[in-house]
Amino acid sequence: xxxxxxxxxxxxxxxxxxxxxxxxxxxxxxxxxxxxxxxxxxxxxxxxxxxxxxxxxxxxxxxxxxxxxxxxxxxxxxxxxxxxxxxxxxxxxxxxxxxxxxxxxxxxxxxxxxxxxxxxxxxxxxxxxxxxxxxxxxxxxxxxxxxxxxxxxxxxxxxxxxxxxxxxxxxxxxxxxxxxxxxxxxxxxxxxxxxxxxxxxxxxxxxxxxxxxxxxxxxxxxxxxxxxxxxxxxxxxxxxxxxxxxxxxxxxxxxxxxxxxxxxxxxxxxxxxxxxxxxxxxxxxxxxxxxxxxxxxxxxxxxxxxxxxxxxxxxxxxxxxxxxxxxxxxxxxxxxxxxxxxxxx
Amino acid sequence: xxxxxxxxxxxxxxxxxxxxxxxxxxxxxxxxxxxxxxxxxxxxxxxxxxxxxxxxxxxxxxxxxxxxxxxxxxxxxxxxxxxxxxxxxxxxxxxxxxxxxxxxxxxxxxxxxxxxxxxxxxxxxxxxxxxxxxxxxxxxxxxxxxxxxxxxxxxxxxxxxxxxxxxxxxxxxxxxxxxxxxxxxxxxxxxxxxxxxxxxxxxxxxxxxxxxxxxxxxxxxxxxxxxxxxxxxxxxxxxxxxxxxxxxxxxxxxxxxxxxxxxxxxxxxxxxxxxxxxxxxxxxxxxxxxxxxxxxxxxxxxxxxxxxxxxxxxxxxxxxxxxxxxxxxxxxxxxxxxxxxxxxx
Numbered sequence: 001x002x003x004x005x006x007x008x009x010x011x012x013x014x015x016x017x018x019x020x021x022x023x024x025x026x027x028x029x030x031x032x033x034x035x036x037x038x039x040x041x042x043x044x045x046x047x048x049x050x051x052x053x054x055x056x057x058x059x060x061x062x063x064x065x066x067x068x069x070x071x072x073x074x075x076x077x078x079x080x081x082x083x084x085x086x087x088x089x090x091x092x093x094x095x096x097x098x099x100x101x102x103x104x105x106x107x108x109x110x111x112x113x114x115x116x117x118x119x120x121x122x123x124x125x126x127x128x129x130x131x132x133x134x135x136x137x138x139x140x141x142x143x144x145x146x147x148x149x150x151x152x153x154x155x156x157x158x159x160x161x162x163x164x165x166x167x168x169x170x171x172x173x174x175x176x177x178x179x180x181x182x183x184x185x186x187x188x189x190x191x192x193x194x195x196x197x198x199x200x201x202x203x204x205x206x207x208x209x210x211x212x213x214x215x216x217x218x219x220x221x222x223x224x225x226x227x228x229x230x231x232x233x234x235x236x237x238x239x240x241x242x243x244x245x246x247x248x249x250x251x252x253x254x255x256x257x258x259x260x261x262x263x264x265x266x267x268x269x270x271x272x273x274x275x276x277x278x279x280x281x282x283x284x285x286x287x288x289x290x291x292x293x294x295x296x297x298x299x300x301x302x303x304x305x306x307x308x309x310x311x312x313x314x315x316x317x318x319x320x321x322x323x324x325x326x327x328x329x330x331x332x333x334x335x336x337x338x339x340x341x342x343x344x345x
Numbered sequence: 346x347x348x349x350x351x352x353x354x355x356x357x358x359x360x361x362x363x364x365x366x367x368x369x370x371x372x373x374x375x376x377x378x379x380x381x382x383x384x385x386x387x388x389x390x391x392x393x394x395x396x397x398x399x400x401x402x403x404x405x406x407x408x409x410x411x412x413x414x415x416x417x418x419x420x421x422x423x424x425x426x427x428x429x430x431x432x433x434x435x436x437x438x439x440x441x442x443x444x445x446x447x448x449x450x451x452x453x454x455x456x457x458x459x460x461x462x463x464x465x466x467x468x469x470x471x472x473x474x475x476x477x478x479x480x481x482x483x484x485x486x487x488x489x490x491x492x493x494x495x496x497x498x499x500x501x502x503x504x505x506x507x508x509x510x511x512x513x514x515x516x517x518x519x520x521x522x523x524x525x526x527x528x529x530x531x532x533x534x535x536x537x538x539x540x541x542x543x544x545x546x547x548x549x550x551x552x553x554x555x556x557x558x559x560x561x562x563x564x565x566x567x568x569x570x571x572x573x574x575x576x577x578x579x580x581x582x583x584x585x586x587x588x589x590x591x592x593x594x595x596x597x598x599x600x601x602x603x604x605x606x607x608x609x610x611x612x613x614x615x616x617x618x619x620x621x622x623x624x625x626x627x628x629x630x631x632x633x634x635x636x637x638x639x640x641x642x643x644x645x646x647x648x649x650x651x652x653x654x655x656x657x658x659x660x661x662x663x664x665x666x667x668x669x670x671x672x673x674x675x676x677x678x679x680x681x682x683x684x685x686x687x688x689x690x
Contacts, residue, residue, distance in 0.1 A: 002405040002429040034607035034635050035681065059636035060347040060603060060682065080636070081574050081603055084347040085650075102575040123577070127585040128601055128637055132577055156587055165589060229426050230447040232468070232477055240472045242501055244510060256473055258405060258426055262379035262677035266611075267670050290379050290673055291404035291425070292473055305430075325612050328635055332607035336380065336681060337405065 003337050004226035004259040004309070008039050010047040011344030012219040017048055017209045019217065020192050024199040031188070031206035032067065033059035033080065038264075038332040039210060039222065040340065042070030047345035048209070049075055057204055061087040064096040078119055078150070080129060088112035097149055101129050103139055110146065119150040120182075124172035125165065126156035136176055144180055150202065151182050158190025158198075159214045166194060190214050212327035213317050222331070224310035224338070226259035226275070229292065231303045240294040241286030245270075253298045255282075257307050260291040264333030265309065272322035274314060275307035282307065349571035349604040349654070351683040353384050355392040355690025357564040362393055362554045364562065365537050369544045376533070376551035377412065378404035378425065383609075383677040384555060384567065385685065387415030392690035393554075394420055402549055406432040409441040423464055423495070425474060433457035442494055446474050448484055455491065464495040465527075469517035470510065471501035481521055489525055495547065496527050503535025503543075504559045511539060535559050557672035558662050567676070569655035569683070571604035571620070574637065576648045585639040586631030590615075598643045600627075602652050605636040609678030610654065617667035619659060620652035627652065 021028035030053040036044035045056055045067055055076040058064045061084070064077045071077070076097055082105045083091060083098035091098055092113050099121040100106050109118050120143060123130035130153055131139075153173045157165045170186065177184050183201035189208030191198040193215065208215030211222070232254050240246040240254055257275065261267045270288045274281040275295045285294040295307055310316060316330040323330070366373035375398040381389035390401055390412055400421040403409045406429070409422045416422070421442055427450045428436060428443035436443055437458050444466040445451050454463050465488060468475035475498060476484075498518045502510045515531065522529050528546035534553030536543040538560065553560030556567065577599050585591040585599055602620065606612045615633045619626040620640045630639040640652055655661060661675040668675070 002424070002426045002432055003407050034605075038607070059607075062348050063682070079347070081347045084572060084574060084603070087347055104575070125584070126587075127577060127579055127583060127599055128634065128639055129574065156584070156589060160588075227429060229429060229474065230449070232472060234472055238472060239470070239501070242471075243505075244501060254472055258429070260379075261670075261674045262383070262404075264678070267674050268613075289473065290677060294473055325606075329606045329612050332635060332680075333609070333678065335677075337408070 002227065002229070002258050003339055004224060004263060005341055006334060006338040007223040007225070007341045007343060008043070009219070009221050009343050010043065012211060012221045013044055013209055014047055014051045014345070016211055016215065016218045016221070017051060017053065017205065020189065020203070020205045020208050020215065023192050024203055026199050027055070027202045029053065029055040029057055029185070029202055029204045030209060031057045031204050033057060033063060033206070034332045035063070037206065037210045037328065038334040040342070041067050043342050043345070045071050050345070055202065061090040061096060061098070065090050065094040068094040068096070076149070080121070082121065083109040083118070092116060099150075099152060100143070102131060103135055106139060106143060117149050118146070119152060120148045122151060122153045122173065122176050124153040124169040124176070126154055129154065133172070133176060144182065148182055150185055151177050151180060152185040152204070155186065155188060155191050158188055158194060161194055170197060207328055210331060211316070212331070220312055220315060222310050222316060223308065225306045225308050226257040226293070227306045228304055229256045229258050231255045231297065239286070241289060243287060246286035246294065250298070252296060254285055255295045255297045255304065255307065257293050257295055258291065259309065260289045260293060262290045263335035263337050265293070266323045266333065268323050269319060273309070273319060275309055276311065276313045277304045277307055279313060281313065347572065347574070347603050348682050348684055349569060349608060350686055351679060352568040352570070352686045352688060353388070354564070354566050354688050355388065356688065357556060357566045358389055358554055359392055359396045359690065361556055361560065361563045361566070362396060362398065362550065365534065365548070365550045365553050365560065368537055369548055371544050372400070372547045374398065374400040374402060374530070374547055374549045375554060376402045376549050378402060378408060378551070379677045380408070382551065382555045382673065383679040385687070386412050388687050388690070390416050395690070400547065406435040406441060406443070410435050410439040413439040413441070421494070425466070427466065428454040428463070437461060444497060445488070447476060448480055451484060451488060462494050463491070464497060465493045467496060467498045467518065467521050469498040469514040469521070471499055474499065478517070478521060489527065493527055495530055496522050496525060497530040497549070500531065500533060500536050503533055503539060506539055515542060552673055555676060556661070557676070565657055565660060567655050567661060568653065570651050570653050571602040571638070572651045573649055574601045574603050576600045576642065584631070586634060588632060591631035591639065595643070597641060599630055600640045600642045600649065600652065602638050602640055603636065604654065605634045605638055607635045608680035608682050610638070611668045611678065613668050614664060618654070618664060620654055621656065621658045622649045622652055624658060626658065
């Protein structure tokens with residue numbers, strides 16, 4: 001095995017989704033965009049469908065078509081980017097529900113696929129996707145007359161419970177949807193945790209299902225283990241890797257492992273991340289290369305055959321802190337070269 | 346089209362490879378590890394094989410097997426990680442040439458695949474891959490008696506022409522290979538540019554072929570264009586995206602484009618990168634999301650249908666500077682969700 005192994009615990013994913021579902025009295029959808037946050041939308045989607053998820057969300061129509069193939073005809077698959085130019089065939093052929101973001105998209109949808117299900121996405125202040133209040137007011141009656149399945153909006157600051165923006169968004173959402181006899185959805189993972197008045201009729205957890213912040217009680221989902229290519233001894237003064245960034249200050253043993261930034265382990269992680277031999281942390285030595293990483297294993301009892309980069313000792317959220325980003329990006333960066341092993345489900 | 350389009354110019358790749366080949370009097374191989382630096386090892390490999398490349402390098406045996414399928418039986422495919430535990434079947438079945446990195450690998454190779462071609466990788470100071478001088482001295486005669494195809498080492502600081510390390514590595518390489526009647530290889534792209542005494546019998550350009558630094562005269566290879574999902578007007582004081590990081594200071598028009606960090610556009614790029622409407626730069630507004638990016642298009646004459654993120658105006662090396670990394674990582678991060686379009690070749 002010369003590539004690293006990414007183990008994805010489908011039981012943990014299901015248990016996280018169920019825990020988030022148990023926090024509300026409404027329906028819980030599953031957000032599996034970006035190939036299920038990098039963990040495999042098909043496999044994850046099937047596990048969650050078996051666990052009772054009926055509605056799935058993806059970012060793009062192309063993702064929806066791939067998910068349809070994995071899930072079969074029954075589940076509802078909604079598309080956040082709505083009905084874009086060129087999407088009509090995919091939406092029609094694979095029975096997707098576009099979340100309409102603008103008057104342009106609404107007209108496109110009604111013209112290309114009359115009678116085909118759709119949802120409405122409203123902007124309540126994030127200014128990213130969805131109709132503006134004025135736009136919505138102008139076409140609300142026309143849109144509602146065609147029976148949208150769902151009206152949704154998205155929170156810009158759900159991870160920061162104290163911020164005033166959350167309350168402002170909820171007020172805007174209620175105002176814009178008042179009197180519409182259509183199921184409503186506002187909450188992502190953060191929104192579920194914010195409390196009951198954010199839940200409405202359907203929640204849309206993403207990152208929490210995959211074990212990440214802000215869902216503090218989530219079960220860990222991912223384990224990444226890289227095989228050791230070789231080990232070597234360094235005398236003090238010898239250096240490791242590009243630009244000689246690690247210089248041995250003592251008699252040192254270095255393991256070279258088969259994983260690198262081409263596998264989504266951001267180069268910037270180098271100075272802070274560690275590799276683990278069971279529970280023993282080993283510092284990364286020098287720059288992360290495209291395909292390899294040097295690890296200082298001097299303090300281990302013997303040479304390991306593999307080292308763990310993601311697991312209980314070093315979570316995606318910890319790596320995110322080291323890289324100055326968020327756990328979402330650590331997950332969606334996980335590369336195509338891993339051997340992917342699924343457990344449970 | 347709700348996903349972005351990545352256009353890869355195979356003619357530019359071939360012309361870069363030929364330009365690097367023309368700088369030396371020796372054979373030029375092609376390094377296409379990490380799926381051809383993220384641009385498609387099969388497509389790129391076939392184009393370079395037609396252009397005259399006979400020898401290809403990949404990082405892992407699994408990559409070699411996939412490349413063999415794309416290239417057919419003739420080209421030589423060498424594997425930098427050598428002959429790891431579990432690799433014997435792939436190496437034998439798909440006719441790969443492992444670059445042996447250690448005595449362990451040498452024994453494994455001779456035992457599992459006696460008579461099967463191999464190469465030798467020596468460490469000349471980078472302490473990443475390859476045999477140490479002492480290790481090599483001990484088994485050199487045994488290894489040479491089995492007729493390795495190639496002896497190679499790798500430069501740690503080839504991008505920094507003035508650094509003493511380059512000369513030290515060349516001296517170590519000459520010393521370790523003196524008298525061995527086997528073709529030798531030391532130079533990556535940087536090594537080719539360092540000059541004749543780094544070229545030996547075979548060079549191994551990677552990043553230069555793909556248009557990146559340090560090959561300053563390279564032709565640009567990649568273009569990335571993201572479709573606009575919708576455009577909206579903001580009043581002064583309104584904000585965009587997660588955490589409200591962009592706040593409009595004037596009447597502002599925002600385009601939301603369909604690409605994000607799940608497509609390998611690192612989240613950290615947000616404050617510095619731009620999106621281009623032909624040659625007109627438009628600042629990114631707020632945080633890069635997983636699947637979308639807000640762009641300030643206020644100063645454009647009209648609403649664009651798509652915006653360019655990588656191209657002549659904003660190269661992978663420029664994005665790398667913005668993200669505090671190297672162009673290699675920008676390329677290998679390019680995600681799986683793009684529509685990939687190949688031109689030329």
